[in-house]
Amino acid sequence: MTGALRIPFRHHDRGGVVNVRVTQVVDGIDAGFDILPGLPFGPExxxxxxxxxATVAYDGTGYRTSAGWIQVVHTTRTWPDATIMVAGEVDLGQVWAETASPFFAHGYPPAIYDAPSNNLNGADHLEWRADTFLTTVPIRSRAEPIMLLASFSWGYSESAEPETTPTILAPVATSSQCWNDCSELFQRDFPGWRWA
Known part of the structure; x- marks a missing residue:
């Protein structure tokens, strides 16, 4: 195991815990890469x-358990000529990209799974970091603000050098400042939602 984390939170005056695990993929088929269509590489x-x-254990029931996951990915790519490109974007699955929804996942309560790989895109080096936020989900209308419940960061780095393996960053709990730092991105890319 690479890292595990427990993050307590409160929602609707009930307690909960986020249980996070970041591990190294040993077999791409076990990780489900064989069922993803259109990948430019095989599961191996x-x-x-x-x-x-990450899963959620929560003392509430019924509609109280409604929550969502929003994930922001920050990438820094370096090319051999020392060109550096830094980018940050809300991480959405391709199927959700046109829905105008910021959520990576949601449920009653929600779980989340992600396994990034092979993201160099021609660069010499990549630093890949995700800020992953457990949030409220508007129940009746988008006029209800999306609020932070708990958050953590995790990621990895990879190099184009042969025979090198990715370096995995263990998950770390983050503060509300991390959420605040992403507020401009949320408001720019998802103006139809309210952000607390």
Whole structure:
């Protein structure tokens, strides 16, 4: 195991805990890469990269358990000529990209899974970090603000050098400042939602 984390939170005056695990992918088929259509690499190429899963244990019931996950990915790519490109974006699955929803996942309560791999895109080096936020989900209308419940960061780095394996960053709990730092991105890319 690469890292595990427990983050307590409160929601609707009830207690809860986020349980996070970041591990190294040993077998791309076990990680589910064989069922992802259109990948430019086979499932065996995912070995050595991180997989993250987080679940929620919560004392509430019914509609109180409604929550969501929003994930922001920050990448820094370096090319051999020393060109550096830094980017940050809300992470959405391709199927959700046109829904105008900021959520990576949601449920009653929600779980989340992600396993990034092979993201160099021609660069010499990549630093890949995700800020992953457990949030409220508007129940009746988008006029209800999305609020932070708990958050953590995790990630990895990879190099184009042959015979190198990715370096995985263990999950770390983050503060509300991390959420605040992403507020401009949320408001710019998802103006139809209210952000607390």
């Amino acid at each position: 190429a995912a070995a050595g990269y991180p997989s993250m899963s």
